[in-house]
Amino acid sequence: xxxxxxxxxxxxxxxxxxxxxxxxxxxxxxxxxxxxxxxxxxxxxxxxxxxxxxxxxxxxxxxxxxxxxxxxxxxxxxxxxxxxxxxxxxxxxxxxxxxxxxxxxxxxxxxxxxxxxxxxxxxxxxxxxxxxxxxxxxxxxxxxxxxxxxxxxxxxxxxxxxxxxxxxxxxxxxxxxxxxxxxxxxxxxxxxxxxxxxxxxxxxxxxxxxxxxxxxxxxxxxxxxxxxxxxxxxxxxxxxxxxxxxxxxxxxxxxxxxxxxxxxxxxxxxxxxxxxxxxxxxxxxxxxxxxxxxxxxxxxxxxxxxxxxxxxxxxxxxxxxxxxxxxxxxxxxxxxxxxxxxxxxxxxxxxxxxxxxxxxxxxxxxxxxxxxxxxxxxxxxxxxxxxxxxxxxxxxxxxxxxxxxxxxxxxxxxxxxxxxxxxxxxxxxxxxxxxxxxxxxxxxxxxxxxxxxxxxxxxxxxxxxxxxxxxxxxxxxxxxxxxxxxxxxxxxxxxxxxxxxxxxxxxxxxxxxxxxxxxxxxxxxxxxxxxxxxxxxxxxx
Amino acid sequence: xxxxxxxxxxxxxxxxxxxxxxxxxxxxxxxxxxxxxxxxxxxxxxxxxxxxxxxxxxxxxxxxxxxxxxxxxxxxxxxxxxxxxxxxxxxxxxxxxxxxxxxxxxxxxxxxxxxxxxxxxxxxxxxxxxxxxxxxxxxxxxxxxxxxxxxxxxxxxxxxxxxxx
Ligand SMILES: Cc1ncc(C[n+]2csc(CCOP(=O)(O)OP(=O)(O)O)c2C)c(N)n1
Numbered sequence: 001x002x003x004x005x006x007x008x009x010x011x012x013x014x015x016x017x018x019x020x021x022x023x024x025x026x027x028x029x030x031x032x033x034x035x036x037x038x039x040x041x042x043x044x045x046x047x048x049x050x051x052x053x054x055x056x057x058x059x060x061x062x063x064x065x066x067x068x069x070x071x072x073x074x075x076x077x078x079x080x081x082x083x084x085x086x087x088x089x090x091x092x093x094x095x096x097x098x099x100x101x102x103x104x105x106x107x108x109x110x111x112x113x114x115x116x117x118x119x120x121x122x123x124x125x126x127x128x129x130x131x132x133x134x135x136x137x138x139x140x141x142x143x144x145x146x147x148x149x150x151x152x153x154x155x156x157x158x159x160x161x162x163x164x165x166x167x168x169x170x171x172x173x174x175x176x177x178x179x180x181x182x183x184x185x186x187x188x189x190x191x192x193x194x195x196x197x198x199x200x201x202x203x204x205x206x207x208x209x210x211x212x213x214x215x216x217x218x219x220x221x222x223x224x225x226x227x228x229x230x231x232x233x234x235x236x237x238x239x240x241x242x243x244x245x246x247x248x249x250x251x252x253x254x255x256x257x258x259x260x261x262x263x264x265x266x267x268x269x270x271x272x273x274x275x276x277x278x279x280x281x282x283x284x285x286x287x288x289x290x291x292x293x294x295x296x297x298x299x300x301x302x303x304x305x306x307x308x309x310x311x312x313x314x315x316x317x318x319x320x321x322x323x324x325x326x327x328x329x330x331x332x333x334x335x336x337x338x339x340x341x342x343x344x345x346x347x348x349x350x351x352x353x354x355x356x357x358x359x360x361x362x363x364x365x366x367x368x369x370x371x372x373x374x375x376x377x378x379x380x381x382x383x384x385x386x387x388x389x390x391x392x393x394x395x396x397x398x399x400x401x402x403x404x405x406x407x408x409x410x411x412x413x414x415x416x417x418x419x420x421x422x423x424x425x426x427x428x429x430x431x432x433x434x435x436x437x438x439x440x441x442x443x444x445x446x447x448x449x450x451x452x453x454x455x456x457x458x459x460x461x462x463x464x465x466x467x468x469x470x471x472x473x474x475x476x477x478x479x480x481x482x483x484x485x486x487x488x489x490x491x492x493x494x495x496x497x498x499x500x501x502x503x504x505x506x507x508x509x510x511x512x513x514x515x516x517x518x519x520x521x522x523x524x525x526x527x528x529x530x531x532x533x534x535x536x537x538x539x540x541x
Numbered sequence: 542x543x544x545x546x547x548x549x550x551x552x553x554x555x556x557x558x559x560x561x562x563x564x565x566x567x568x569x570x571x572x573x574x575x576x577x578x579x580x581x582x583x584x585x586x587x588x589x590x591x592x593x594x595x596x597x598x599x600x601x602x603x604x605x606x607x608x609x610x611x612x613x614x615x616x617x618x619x620x621x622x623x624x625x626x627x628x629x630x631x632x633x634x635x636x637x638x639x640x641x642x643x644x645x646x647x648x649x650x651x652x653x654x655x656x657x658x659x660x661x662x663x664x665x666x667x668x669x670x671x672x673x674x675x676x677x678x679x680x681x682x683x684x685x686x687x688x689x690x691x692x693x694x695x696x697x698x699x700x701x702x703x704x705x706x
Pocket of ligand 1: 384385386387388389411412413414436437438439440441463465467468469470471
């Protein structure tokens with residue numbers, strides 16, 4: 001069928017089942033926006049207030065829906081604004097499709113108004129990118145882009161479309177299949193390797209499973225649970241793996257890493273065999289991979305061969321999709337018991353005790369733990385970056401089917417609100433709870449308008465310590481308390497700010513207001529904000 | 542240690558920048574890089590000489606393989622492939638030195654391709670080590686300008702890395 005290329009782009013999105021996009025217009029992407037208007041009943045554009053937030057929202061949507069999602073920006077500044085979101089998605093292997101407008105083909109390379117070489121600039125952070133030169137390639141390119149973003153190790157794909165290309169007329173038909181000779185991710189594990197893994201697990205005295213974000217990417221939570229149960233193997237997670245495993249499972253020992261919990265880090269120290277699943281052993285998760293590999297048999301399951309052996313020496317590599325590989329493994333393993341080992345790990349569990357907070361503040365970890373007890377089980381928790389992230393990661397007790405989202409690899413401040421918006425739109429039945437600091441909130445609070453405009457119900461929690469808390473702590477510990485540029489004086493009254501947007505808001509600064517706020521947060525699903533006053537010197541751990 | 546890495550890629554614009562970007566971004570050192578078409582017009586072949594230990598080379602191979610437009614990557618030990626590089630070299634040569642330089646050319650199987658009153662331009666196509674020796678032999682005369690293509694390599698025997706098959 002003959003149609004404009006911009007209309008064809010919309011048809012491609014429809015064919016991919018996209019119902020929401022996060023875009024910010026400008027001259028070079030206008031033909032595409034115009035075509036979107038014709039299909040506004042099928043595809044809704046959410047006008048975020050900054051392009052990066054559009055990318056983060058698409059990321060939140062993708063993480064909950066399990067499908068690549070779309071963000072859109074114009075050429076030049078719009079495209080460049082998207083880079084933070086693209087890099088954030090890349091670091092956490094989240095499938096997003098970034099569509100950018102570009103100056104017209106004959107202007108490319110002339111430093112035209114709002115021209116930026118976005119495919120060049122984003123190259124280090126994309127799984128793949130396209131600069132569309134021939135409008136006739138659009139159906140194939142879109143098909144490939146979605147396929148590449150969502151398969152193998154997921155990641156962002158960028159499609160840069162010059163404005164004249166968008167206006168061209170093409171003969172549209174959406175390809176049914178993709179064939180890229182040079183892209184064939186390994187899905188099933190090598191059978192011999194699977195047997196080797198089974199053997200190593202069988203002979204292990206102190207086995208441990210460490211799971212990462214890859215378990216979500218391959219929808220393998222059930223398989224991990226089964227393996228852990230059948231073989232009686234304790235489980236720990238990386239930050240990206242939080243909520244892959246049931247928090248109150250007797251075999252769960254928490255998050256590993258610099259900011260992890262004692263039980264998880266001690267388990268990693270004491271185990272004799274470590275099975276890594278979809279975890280890349282980032283430096284925040286394992287500080288001294290060399291030492292760990294020396295004393296431990298390392299088994300590494302990952303769909304990306306390049307991750308195996310990159311950060312930690314591996315005894316048994318196993319390339320494949322975690323879900324498929326674990327299923328293969330489940331067919332060959334036998335039930336085991338590791339009573340002594342599990343008991344040993346039990347001794348590392350620390351009972352949480354909260355110090356009395358300073359007058360006019362509450363203990364942030366106590367607040368988060370109590371909040372988690374009250375929130376609906378299926379709540380999607382989105383944490384920002386900083387102390388608030390670690391408080392959320394270690395003190396929020398997730399219930400079965402709960403979900404935890406954060407920017408793990410890039411640690412991008414300002415991720416949480418847009419991500420929570422996308423997550424909410426992907427699954428409106430679930431409560432979307434966002435936790436951030438007063439620093440990071442000021443990098444994203446413009447999105448409150450978007451929430452109001454489109455009725456996106458996010459429960460916003462701002463942990464106010466009037467500091468860039470995590471950096472403040474670093475300066476206290478690592479720079480002899482020489483504090484510089486961590487004071488957030490000049491911040492607005494966040495309760496009043498929310499109210500200015502018409503968003504109901506509460507402040508927590510004592511036991512009583514804490515109770516009230518928790519009740520509100522756990523209650524009716526609505527857009528609201530809670531400011532939690534926290535001691536400026538409160539520690540992360 | 543030096544490794545020879547052959548990479549077959551889709552003959553698209555932008556591929557070379559993706560590859561060179563990958564090397565600099567990941568801190569891999571490239572000694573030389575040569576690119577050209579293959580027997581299949583859709584496929585280009587890049588030959589990279591890279592420095593690094595086995596772990597580094599393994600990472601290079603794996604990271605290259607992740608680029609969507611990379612069709613095949615293979616690294617060779619020196620004994621597994623034949624490698625050649627073309628060099629053009631302009632050297633000062635006044636009349637009294639010409640004969641000596643011609644002798645060097647004869648022994649090294651290089652050619653004189655241009656000559657002026659006080660310069661000679663030479664061409665040699667050989668292995669990396671031989672080029673180094675050739676340069677050393679000519680240094681005393683004064684090398685004015687040197688240009689090299691970078692090494693290309695092909696497997697010994699009947700094995701190939703088969704473009705597009
Ligand atoms: C975009 C960005 N800029 C800078 C940083 C470095 N950084 C990490 S944590 C942090 C402080 C965050 O402060 P706040 O949001 O108030 O949270 P808190 O640590 O106080 O909970 C900063 C500046 C970052 N992670 N991201």
